[in-house]
Amino acid sequence: MKKLIAFDLDNTLAESKSQIPDVMSECLARLLAKYDVCIISGGKFEQFEKQVISRLNVTDELLSKLHIMPTCGTRYYRYDQIDKKWQMIYHNNLTAEQKTRIRAVLEHGAKELGIWEAHPYGEIIEDRGSQVTYSALGQDIGEMLGEEGLKRKYEWDPYMKKRNKLRDLIAPQLSDLEVRVGGITSIDITLPGVDKAYGIRKLIDALEISADNILFIGDMLQEGGNDYPVKAMGIDSIEVRDYKDTPLVVEGILGVTE
Ligand SMILES: [Mg+2]
The missing domain is CATH 3.30.1240.20 (Eukaryotic phosphomannomutase, cap domain)
Incomplete structure (x- = not known):
């Protein structure tokens, strides 16, 4: 059973470095009502704030189900409902x-x-x-x-x-x-061994879920692409051509469960 839907950011949820469109904001809100949602990308946290978080219109409770993994999961952020702010759970910096x-x-x-x-x-x-x-x-x-x-x-x-x-x-x-x-x-x-699979493994540990519980959606799942390591570690993955495809995929996921 899927418990968490994970997404790449650039070209999967939005155009490169741009804000997510309205339709994607609605998709994420509907998904958060049913699942935990993770967004994992090479970008830094501020980029997620600008492109995604500022565009979300959801309750604090739903926001706390969003898992933000900047720089391929070398950083991990969750929303704290009590403090009403985003908190870094861990980071793993270069010297x-x-x-x-x-x-x-x-x-x-x-x-x-x-x-x-x-x-x-x-x-x-x-x-x-x-x-x-x-x-x-x-x-x-x-x-x-x-x-x-x-x-x-x-x-x-x-x-x-x-x-x-x-x-x-x-x-x-x-x-x-x-x-x-x-x-x-x-x-x-x-650092070596840090790719999106690294982030997803960290998430599996943090949430105590299994690889089977995750569905991943990205635009670069071909070998050599920056989403490929997630697929290669055995996570069920769906490839989109670009961010315009993604709402259709989300409709499909919600169609099965709504
Ligand atoms: Mg991408």
């Missing part, structure tokens, strides 16, 4: 030495490949505590340029060639860490 080394290797590698953006929109390299993320065009391009920014992001590396090249170049130099393609213009570096 200062590791972060400095990652920054140097990323910048050097991107310059060597000729993809270090001279005029980025916001920071190219962002410290997310437990993860360092390279965003080719700058972290804030979506916010600063809107639709045009998203378009540029999608056009930057449609076949994942640049991201794969950069990953292959820098991974041997960061062999004690894990280097992965993240979103449509990004590379994520974390």
Whole structure:
């Protein structure tokens, strides 16, 4: 029996770095009435607040059934109904030495490949505590340029060639860490063994549920995709083409149980 429905964020619940649409906000509210819901992504907590939490119109009780796992579950947040605020349950950060080394290797590698953006929109390299993320065009391009920014992001590396090249170049130099393609213009570096499966395992332990109790929905479930580790660990998974498919999947889940 499914007890928890887990989602990827970017391109599964919303357009990359954008707010969830009304229909998704309603879907999540209806799901929360029946299930625990987890959202797991490479982004930081503030991104979840902006894209999802601020768009939810649910009671505190339902909000407490939402499990937020930023940076692939290296951080875990729950809503405290008594304090009426989000609380970090745990975090698992990189050391200062590791972060400095990652920054140097990323910048050097991107310059060597000729993809270090001279005029980025916001920071190219962002410290997310437990993860360092390279965003080719700058972290804030979506916010600063809107639709045009998203378009540029999608056009930057449609076949994942640049991201794969950069990953292959820098991974041997960061062999004690894990280097992965993240979103449509990004590379994520974390402690080894940290991917979405890591987060889901943490969640299974925290909630004392089994893998069978979880259904996962994501847009990158193909081998090498950032959602694939969840499927590979044996979680029942549904792939969506993009966030426009997801309400249909949710309708299907609710149709069986409502
Ligand atoms: Mg995604």
